[in-house]
Amino acid sequence: MKLVIKNGRVIDPSQNIDGYKDIYVEKGKIQGLYAQGKAPKASKIIDASKCIVIPGLVDMHVHLREPGFEHKETIQSGTTAAARGGFTSVCCMPNTNPVNDTISVTEFIIDRARKVGSCTVFPIAAITKGQMGEELTELEALMKAGCIAFSDDGRPVANSLIMRRALEYSKIFNVPIISHCEDAQLSEGGVMNEGLVSTIVGLQGIPKAAEEIMVARDLALCELTGGRLHIAHVSTKGSVNMIRNAKARGVNVTAETCPHYFSIHDESLISYDTNLKVNPPIRTAEDMAGIKEGVKDGTIDVIATDHAPHHIDDKNIEFDAAAFGISGLETAFALSYHLVTENVIDLRRLITMMSLTPCKLLNISKGTLSEGADADITVINTEKTFKVDAAKFQSKGRNTPFNKWVLKGTVEHTVSMGRVFDWS
Amino acid sequence: MFKSKHLLGIKELSPDEINHILDTSSGFRDVLRRDIKKVPPLRGKTVISLFFEPSTRTRTSFALAAKRLSADDVNFSVTSSSVVKGESIQDTALTIQALGADFVVIRHKSSGVPHILSKILNASVVNAGDGANEHPTQALLDLFTIRSHKKKFKGLTVSIIGDIAHSRVAKSNIYGLTKLGAHVRVICPPTLMPAEIDKMGVEVFHSIDKGVRNADVLMTLRLQLERQSTGFLPSLREYFKLYGLTQERLGLAKKNAIVMHPGPMNRGVEIASDVADGPQSVILEQVTNGIAVRMAVLYLLAGVKK
Numbered sequence: 001m002k003l004v005i006k007n008g009r010v011i012d013p014s015q016n017i018d019g020y021k022d023i024y025v026e027k028g029k030i031q032g033l034y035a036q037g038k039a040p041k042a043s044k045i046i047d048a049s050k051c052i053v054i055p056g057l058v059d060m061h062v063h064l065r066e067p068g069f070e071h072k073e074t075i076q077s078g079t080t081a082a083a084r085g086g087f088t089s090v091c092c093m094p095n096t097n098p099v100n101d102t103i104s105v106t107e108f109i110i111d112r113a114r115k116v117g118s119c120t121v122f123p124i125a126a127i128t129k130g131q132m133g134e135e136l137t138e139l140e141a142l143m144k145a146g147c148i149a150f151s152d153d154g155r156p157v158a159n160s161l162i163m164r165r166a167l168e169y170s171k172i173f174n175v176p177i178i179s180h181c182e183d184a185q186l187s188e189g190g191v192m193n194e195g196l197v198s199t200i201v202g203l204q205g206i207p208k209a210a211e212e213i214m215v216a217r218d219l220a221l222c223e224l225t226g227g228r229l230h231i232a233h234v235s236t237k238g239s240v241n242m243i244r245n246a247k248a249r250g251v252n253v254t255a256e257t258c259p260h261y262f263s264i265h266d267e268s269l270i271s272y273d274t275n276l277k278v279n280p281p282i283r284t285a286e287d288m289a290g291i292k293e294g295v296k297d298g299t300i301d302v303i304a305t306d307h308a309p310h311h312i313d314d315k316n317i318e319f320d321a322a323a324f325g326i327s328g329l330e331t332a333f334a335l336s337y338h339l340v341t342e343n344v345i346d347l348r349r350l351i352t353m354m355s356l357t358p359c360k361l362l363n364i365s366k367g368t369l370s371e372g373a374d375a376d377i378t379v380i381n382t383e384k385t386f387k388v389d390a391a392k393f394q395s396k397g398r399n400t401p402f403n404k405w406v407l408k409g410t411v412e413h414t415v416s417m418g419r420v421f422d423w424s
Numbered sequence: 425m426f427k428s429k430h431l432l433g434i435k436e437l438s439p440d441e442i443n444h445i446l447d448t449s450s451g452f453r454d455v456l457r458r459d460i461k462k463v464p465p466l467r468g469k470t471v472i473s474l475f476f477e478p479s480t481r482t483r484t485s486f487a488l489a490a491k492r493l494s495a496d497d498v499n500f501s502v503t504s505s506s507v508v509k510g511e512s513i514q515d516t517a518l519t520i521q522a523l524g525a526d527f528v529v530i531r532h533k534s535s536g537v538p539h540i541l542s543k544i545l546n547a548s549v550v551n552a553g554d555g556a557n558e559h560p561t562q563a564l565l566d567l568f569t570i571r572s573h574k575k576k577f578k579g580l581t582v583s584i585i586g587d588i589a590h591s592r593v594a595k596s597n598i599y600g601l602t603k604l605g606a607h608v609r610v611i612c613p614p615t616l617m618p619a620e621i622d623k624m625g626v627e628v629f630h631s632i633d634k635g636v637r638n639a640d641v642l643m644t645l646r647l648q649l650e651r652q653s654t655g656f657l658p659s660l661r662e663y664f665k666l667y668g669l670t671q672e673r674l675g676l677a678k679k680n681a682i683v684m685h686p687g688p689m690n691r692g693v694e695i696a697s698d699v700a701d702g703p704q705s706v707i708l709e710q711v712t713n714g715i716a717v718r719m720a721v722l723y724l725l726a727g728v729k730k
Contacts, residue, residue, distance in 0.1 A: 196620035200435070202535035202557030202595060205619055272536030317512050318534035320555070 008048025028418030056088025056376030068097025081395035167227030237290025309397020327397035563596030586645025
């Protein structure tokens, strides 16, 4: 199919472009950017007036739940939610059942995504077999099968020696080790941030130290080994400060945060809304400010969603028993765009954090509108507002604390490998 | 008078509402002194108690309060959590409602369960203790007991001694006492002190000798004996040595100080027997007042337009 996206403001940080241009797409590839009205004729025209036209967003941290938890999400529903949110590539964490620690699981995910997916899926394999924290997985085979990073997300490698070996061994392939930083003994039993609010509502707290101890350990191991460390879902100001210092002395570390860590703080928990239960937990207003500071000064490289869809039965119970996680794909851009409207970062940097940077970190040849690149393009109206309606999510997971929020920045069209989704 | 048809916590009440409950309780306290202890206002109403945690005294107290008001009182006892039982707490509560409950009195080990249920039930939800959050009727009966001895709250110093971190009784009392103008001190080892509690307007002590000095009310809390095995304390013996309320320590408080305990007591752990049984103890009075306060709560909630 021949496609032209016209009249839009094209912003492509990879080519240093910000201007009104038309994009011509054919055979799933970007054929070129043209002056307005100069693109070749096409069968499909997208009028992107009043919209920005940007590289398809890339989310390096999602949970697609398949195989094993298809009642929560499938590769089909999860990738459609991604496309709805403007994402054209997602990287899925290995905590499925079975765990993605062998090539058969990796191949299943990639094959399934090609058949039923609405965007490209890059699997992240487990660091250790079964996420048990004991023996390394076969990194070479898994990468050859298509995995782009390694993580024991959710069940962090507790044994420092194993983590050291992972950071060392992964240097062969120049591949990042993604760490969910949590001292599981210190956080045990906790369901929200520890502080005044946890005292008020009487829920068991998870201290910030549970995250920061592991950030400190992993930074030390990263410095020791020279491996590539990527810290997932940074939630505390203390973590930001440590990562900032480590970067300043040349440690090979990168970091991500998620929209919920800079959009809400723990006072919301007064409501006992289980959709606010997430790990790491929603922190304090001070942490929220610290995260924004880290986003602003570049300490935090990437915005990812940690999209963690759950079935309503996993959330519609008492707070202590409810599952951790937020369904984040379909609100991520608009929540993040708020950073632009409140002048934390500019639009170009936001787009970079949500497309080009994760691609660079993971050696993915996406996140660009350059000639010959995969036609992964997102068209967003940044002036239009919408009211979040979880019931209309493409994701099976309706577990969002942002339901009914009015947000600015609507995804109008998503083009994924040349396939067009019109949302409005 | 009452904004809500539910009693979820003291946190949600205004000082006026608290005082109104205490005033109403006085009337019912008089009823309980009569030979015939039953009055008719809740005839035809049904109170169902739903206890997910074992409880004898609170459940019995609520049952008696309902009976004294001529309500039908039914006990729906479940000791396991919803996860173990395979039925969600919401389903259990809706079942109770379908059975025709006007009041659901609920206790659960998980904080916030009464709040979650109050959003889906038409019946009045009365919190009989949720996790480490609140136990509002216990605090109301404590406030009632204090008021009957001390007349007013302004200027009073109340020392709460014990496992503050895990105590919904302490929490509800902190809200109630501070709202009514009393000065509250909390005394316990740092391992049992909840995060940032000083920001709730209380004074924090790790030394009982300092914490009870010149106090008007000494409120000791039950120590769950498993706190020792879970690393909060080295031994119960050391806990009693450092935090047990003894006659000697009672002597540091005001001469007319009263001693309270929500029960059941661990004698020799948080309180010495001679103090518990001594002339300054009002512990059994608290139990009797509990019925009057719970009658007042049910009575007042029944009057809220639904």
